[in-house]
Amino acid sequence: MIKLPILLDIYQRGEGPLKRVERISLPETGDYAIGRLPENQIVLDAPEVSKHHAWLLVREDGIAIADRGSTNRTFIGDAEIDRSAWDGALPVRIAQFEIHLVAQTAAGAVKSSGTQAQATRALSGSAGTSAQPSAPRGQSIEVALNAPGAPDEIRFPRNIFSESIVSADALKAGPYFAGECTYLSVGAGLGSFVWADHLRIFGVPKKDIRAIGDDVIPYANYQRLCRNSQIPPHERLRSNSISTPDNIWGFPGYASRETWRDLKEFRFSGLKHIFQVFGEASLAQSFTPRSGDVFRSIDSEAKRIGWREMYVSGRVLGIRKTNDERYAVAYRISEEQARGGVRERVMIGKYLHIATGYPATRFTGDLQAFKARFPEEARVFNAYENHEAVYRTIEQNPRAATVVVRGRGIVASRIIQRLYEARRKNRSITIVHQMRTPVGRNEGHRYKRAQRYVYNHIENQAFNWPKACWGGEILREVERATPEERAKIYEAIGGTTTADRRDWRNIIQIGIGGGWYRPVFGDFETLELVKTDQGPKIEMRLRARGNESAAEVVADFVIDCTGLIGDIMHSPCLRDLAETYNLPRNPSVSGDKTGGIGVTPDYEISALRNGTGRAYAAGQITLGGPQPAVDSFLGLQYAALRSADHLAVLGAPNISLFGPLRSFSQWIKWCTNLAP
Amino acid sequence: MLPTLKGRWLTRILLFFWIGLPVTLVFSIYIATPESPVLPLIGWNYDTLPFQILFLLLIVGLLLDPVYIHFQQYRWERDWPFAFQFFFSIVEFLIVLALVWRGALDFTRSPLDLHTPENYLLFAVHFACVFIPSFLALLGFIQIFMIRWRFKGGEWGRM
């Protein structure tokens, strides 16, 4: 049961901390529209918010949020939602706004005489301030309900996808039909790109391939994650020379291309890249390409294969088998693109490919709760969010600052390196590195005869998995194992870790010596905001496993580097797919409750087989399956190759078996930049 | 490429046929004939000695592969850096030389003919001619023709 009126605080994120822009009060149950246009009851005035963005559904028994097919979507905490109950524990996020449910007992809010019109005006005023005099801070504006009744548009695609097998003829005769093709990929990120690249080179013409996704640039999502986690274009990535999403052969690799470029400009130091490849990982540190170089190479390959002509802009909402052995994909395009027309579309494809990447950003519970309690304090960040404010603050203020870095993955290493760089500007920055448990020198994971090496309580390997996961013995062992054996192998290998980089190890050594780096072990029991003479700080009680007493840690910022969520249930579209067809799931790997979607070694989702129609998947959503390193350039390339080969053997149209001669002639075309 | 045992064997055999045999053929016709350093093709005058060396190299390699694989098991990455490949190729050649020295090929001709300094120099030149292109092939040229090879631990064929 909810208590009326409902009080909501609306915060806006600008540079720096969240600012509260409004408190509003919802006096009765009903459906409240949220959006950019003034006709909504709750107006969020920013270009990133769609005209009609979402519904807030207030019922006797609880509150729910439903996205109305917005371009930038609606989130509860970090989970993207389609329609979901909302208990207020986590804020609703829409573009740069956060809507917090004010504790239901705090009902003492002053009711202004404001009408709906005033409320909306107050919110649509200039960004970041509540300019409306009738709505001073801390007071509430009452929002009246004027649009009752079940909103229509939230039903798509349920209105056409109510059955698990839908009629293709009915879809084609219906208002949403947008076309059909032979090869249809969902996601249009790097996984889709690499798949389309293989198909094109194997002989499929552009007109037979479509890829539906949010951004025409295949690496857009990846680049955003890289930028936020402190990998700007000149920084090096985390994969090797032959992980080449722009080149299916892996030759020439990025190392020789970089050397060649250097030599052309008489920079002989470029030869070191070749030596790195020659000696890695034992005699030299592994070569990794610059992110800018990788992006440029993908741009050029995208042009060569005609990616723009294959790309379809849209957000996929649902997938169904059709009664003519194909697949229907329902998606929605942005308001701008629809130009006032129908935004809901359905495309039908014979061979489906799903590569939607990470379903969500992980935010560990304690930090999430802190954020929800103190939304105006920009102190706790996920490393994958934009957290430049942290570096700006600590670099510009010469005061002592402590940053807690949580986790020991590759992102944590990079963040520590970034803080080390910040120390050049501010010598009194200290790092507290929080890890669950200590790991001794000889306590690294063991798989068969080998043991992973440990430095400074951090397990190290050349990349984020043992190298033989990308080809060679471990890949073969995992591929051939039964699901139960696989679970054991994954347990033994022990998930992803940071990369073995000398500079990263040295930074920690220097930090320990200099007293500005300190590892701590355990979980934070409490996070409190305390006021000190140096401003507000976060006070945490840290309890180590099996330890009675708790230690106190006081810090200015916490950066959570524990990763992204792989659980497909965080994606509304995949969740619907998994539930409709009862898709089998892989055993869990590295922390998530369940693994990804079960696929065969050919990356087919066999549970989705539809007569002669076939569905494939790639990337993080297949974690825990026949290949450990699914979420990597080379892993995506391998998955694409396997599924393209599988399609070729099936006799799918225009796909060749890709023997040595065709391979060679296509490689020559790649080298001379001719279309495949 | 991160080799498996079968992959090592198959890659070795592949390189033997693709690079080893053709290079040795050319080498034995033009250079390694007893009479003249550069002999005209007329009469197909060639020396079988380079072929015998190549064969020995193949056999020594095939026998050592299980040993390499065994050591690979102790490496967490289960990889085999190019530098190791390079180093052990030379070790294999030295083993072949030692075998010849100890009389492994004495049954083919008179030891007086065989164990001359010129012959040993020729062995080394021949080895370099076979080894350098083979190593470059491993570095990536094989992939141009066989795109699945690198994922299959060096095995050929389809997935």
Ligand SMILES: Cc1cc2nc3c(=O)[nH]c(=O)nc-3n(C[C@H](O)[C@H](O)[C@H](O)COP(=O)(O)OP(=O)(O)OC[C@H]3O[C@@H](n4cnc5c(N)ncnc54)[C@H](O)[C@@H]3O)c2cc1C
């Ligand atoms: C910070 C970071 C660094 C990494 N560095 C490396 C590296 O150096 N080397 C390496 O090999 N790997 C690296 N990886 C791993 C991996 O290569 C990348 O994550 C890669 O982008 C995965 O490709 P993908 O296609 O699976 O996902 P993405 O590239 O993220 O593509 C998925 C796309 O699907 C879209 N999408 C999702 N749901 C829907 C929907 N319902 N409808 C329409 N579109 C949808 C998304 O918007 C996105 O654009 C890194 C990963 C991260 C996070």
